Amino acid sequence: MLLRETDQKLGLIQAVNRVIQDTRERGRCQHSQVELLRQRIYGLALGYEDLNDHQALRHDGAIQTAVGVLNPLASPSTLHRLEQRHDKQSAVALHEVLLQQFIASFSKAPRELILDFDATHNIVHGEQEGRYFNGFYDEYCFLPLYVFCGQHLLVSYLRPASRGAAHHAPAVLKLLVTALRKVWPKVRIILRADGGFCVPRLLNWCDSAGIEYVIGMASNSKLTAKAGIWRLLSLTGYKASGKPQQHYGEFPYKARTWRQQRRMIVKAEHNPLGNNTRYVVTSLTDSPKRIYDEIYCARGNMENCIKEQKSLFSERTSCHHWWPNQLRLLLSGFAYVLMHGLRRLALQNTVLEKCQMDTLRLKLLKIGGVVIRNTRRIRILLSSNFTYQAVFEKAVLSLRSG
Incomplete structure (x- = not known):
C-alpha cells in the first residue's frame, strides 16, 4: 500500500x-x-x-x-x-517521463547538477536480438547506459554490447542538457564519468556547449612520463615511512585525437600493493585534490544506484x-x-x-x-x-x- x-x-x-x-x-x-x-x-x-x-x-x-x-x-x-x-516511439516517450519526474522533484531551480554517466552489462539468456560477445565482461550481453543525478534516474537506455561505453552518450547528453536548460536556463551542468567515456566527440561537445566535465582517463606512456615527479614522491615517501602515500598534481595534456589541450589531474599513490596512479581530465578550476577526492570519487554513489537498479531486476532482459x-x-x-x-x-x-x-x-x-x-x-x-x-x-x- x-x-x-x-x-x-x-x-x-x-x-x-x-x-x-x-x-x-x-x-x-x-x-x-x-x-x-x-x-x-x-x-x-x-x-x-x-x-x-x-x-x-x-x-x-x-x-x-x-x-x-x-x-x-x-x-x-x-x-x-x-x-x-x-x-x-514509446521508449523515447517513457524516457521523457523519467526526466519530468526528475524535474518535478525540485521545488525551486537548482544551482548545479552533476550528471553521472555509466554503463553496465546485462547477460543475455539465449539467441536474443542484439546479443554480442563483450571482451571486457567475457560474456554475451547487452550494455545499457544509465544516467543518474544524485540518486535520481534520468536515463535507462538499452544498447548492444558491440560498441564502447560511450556509444550514443554525446547524443543523450545533448538531449538532457537541452531539456534541462529549457526549464532552468542558468543551471550549471557537470558531466562526470569514468575512462570509458573519455572520447573526443563527447569532450568536444562539452567544450562547445559550455558543459563542464570531470572524466577519468586510462593510463598511457605519455601520461606516465608527465606524472613522473608525483609518482616518485609517492614512492620515496612510502619507502621512508612504510605508510601509503598520495600526491596530487596537474599538467596540460593533448592526446593525438584531441583538438586542444586540456587540464589533466593526476593522483599518484603508492601502497603495500604497489603503484596506483589515476588520471582525470577536467574543465573545472578547483584544486587537484578536491577534484579527485571530493568530486570525481563521489561517482561511487552512482555505482550503488546501479546496484539498487539491479536489485529491481533491470538485468531481466530475457525477451527475444x-x-x-x-x-x-x-x-x-x-x-x-x-x-x-x-x-x-x-x-x-x-x-x-x-x-x-x-x-x-x-x-x-x-x-x-x-x-x-x-x-x-x-x-x-x-x-x-x-x-x-x-x-x-x-x-x-x-x-x-x-
Missing part, C-alpha cells in the same frame, strides 16, 4: 500510461492498461521478477487493493502482450525481441523511481531513510497482514508487534500530507 500511496503522490504510473498507446479493442479487454502497468511495476518493486510469478500474485488481496481492483489481476500472458507492444527488453529495463527504472520516491518523500529522519532498496522491501513492504474486504470498505490489519510500525505510520502520514 505504501507503493500505491507513493505512486499517487508522484503521479508516476498514470504518466507512464498516458505515453504508451493502447491498441487493444477496449470492449474485449478485462484489464485496463494502467492496471497492467501498476501490477507489473509494483511486482518488480516487491521482488517478483518473472511474469510467471503473477500466476499466483494475481490472486493476492493486497496487490489487488494496491492496483485498485477487487477481482483477479492480469495473467502472465496478458502482461507478456503488454511488453510485446513496445516500440522505439529488442524493444520488449528495452521496456523491461524501463519498467525496472520506474520501480526504482517509485522506491526512491518512497524513501525521499516518506522516510526522511527515520531509521530507514538511507537503507538500500532490497532492505526497504523486506522491512517495510513485504510484511505479514490480513486483508478484509466487504461491500463498503477494505481493511488491512498489521501485527501490533510489527518492528517498524512507527516508521510505517509516519510514511503513510507523510505521503498523504500536502
Whole structure:
C-alpha cells in the first residue's frame, strides 16, 4: 500500500500510461492498461521478477487493493502482450517521463547538477536480438547506459554490447542538457564519468556547449612520463615511512585525437600493493585534490544506484525481441523511481531513510497482514508487534500530507 500511496503522490504510473498507446479493442479487454502497468511495476518493486510469478500474485488481496481492483489481476500472458507492444516511439516517450519526474522533484531551480554517466552489462539468456560477445565482461550481453543525478534516474537506455561505453552518450547528453536548460536556463551542468567515456566527440561537445566535465582517463606512456615527479614522491615517501602515500598534481595534456589541450589531474599513490596512479581530465578550476577526492570519487554513489537498479531486476532482459527488453529495463527504472520516491518523500529522519532498496522491501513492504474486504470498505490489519510500525505510520502520514 505504501507503493500505491507513493505512486499517487508522484503521479508516476498514470504518466507512464498516458505515453504508451493502447491498441487493444477496449470492449474485449478485462484489464485496463494502467492496471497492467501498476501490477507489473509494483511486482518488480516487491521482488517478483518473472511474469510467471503473477500466476499466483494475481490472486493476492493486497496487490489487488494496491492496483485498485477487487477481482483477479492480469495473467502472465496478458502482461507478456503488454511488453510485446513496445516500440522505439514509446521508449523515447517513457524516457521523457523519467526526466519530468526528475524535474518535478525540485521545488525551486537548482544551482548545479552533476550528471553521472555509466554503463553496465546485462547477460543475455539465449539467441536474443542484439546479443554480442563483450571482451571486457567475457560474456554475451547487452550494455545499457544509465544516467543518474544524485540518486535520481534520468536515463535507462538499452544498447548492444558491440560498441564502447560511450556509444550514443554525446547524443543523450545533448538531449538532457537541452531539456534541462529549457526549464532552468542558468543551471550549471557537470558531466562526470569514468575512462570509458573519455572520447573526443563527447569532450568536444562539452567544450562547445559550455558543459563542464570531470572524466577519468586510462593510463598511457605519455601520461606516465608527465606524472613522473608525483609518482616518485609517492614512492620515496612510502619507502621512508612504510605508510601509503598520495600526491596530487596537474599538467596540460593533448592526446593525438584531441583538438586542444586540456587540464589533466593526476593522483599518484603508492601502497603495500604497489603503484596506483589515476588520471582525470577536467574543465573545472578547483584544486587537484578536491577534484579527485571530493568530486570525481563521489561517482561511487552512482555505482550503488546501479546496484539498487539491479536489485529491481533491470538485468531481466530475457525477451527475444529488442524493444520488449528495452521496456523491461524501463519498467525496472520506474520501480526504482517509485522506491526512491518512497524513501525521499516518506522516510526522511527515520531509521530507514538511507537503507538500500532490497532492505526497504523486506522491512517495510513485504510484511505479514490480513486483508478484509466487504461491500463498503477494505481493511488491512498489521501485527501490533510489527518492528517498524512507527516508521510505517509516519510514511503513510507523510505521503498523504500536502
